[in-house]
Amino acid sequence: MTDWRTETVERVRALIFEADPDVVEEAKWRKASNPDGVPTFSHSGLICTLETYKDKVKVTFAKGASLADPSGLFNASMTAGTRRALDIHADDKLDEKAFRELVREAVILNES
Template sequence: MADWRAQTVDTVRGLILRAEPDATEDVKWRKASNPDGVPTFSADGLICTVETYKDKVKVTFAKGASLDDPTGIFNASLDAGTRRAVDIHEGDEIDEDAFVALVREAVATNRG
């Protein structure tokens, strides 16, 4: 995957690490249809997963329903009981400050 999605994943990775330099990245759920697997980011618990699809990159926050989202960055899985997601499509601009704030809040929630 060497297209806009790879670039978006790299941008998201950079924002997560800017928000929490001690976050760890693991790759899980490798399979034939997704040999690269799914990057997961943790700091005292799961922060989020970053999945690539044909038409989007989906960043799913494990405890997203518990997070304050004053800028409305969450745009997917809004009815889920625990998680919330940000779907990023080709050409979308990421509100970097809002995303970093969301990651920091997710880490603070993990640290309780």
């Protein structure tokens, strides 16, 4: 079944690869309640994870607290020491240009 979450996940995945075609996608943390695991995206280290919940799609940047976010995309995990997240709900419109820039910045940080 395809719903807004499936479409959002596919669009976010595409944006990540547009930002960096050399990204490696893997499924990690498989368990009985989530046999497909969590999609992770890496380049010289973990960039982000992509999770689907009942009411949102969550993109968590592993080193998000160290990234500039001039467009204010991050809206979750704001008090976490290292990570930052973006919760995308059904009616949200993602700033795709700013998201690609955030991915690129995460890659640069991993490579430094």
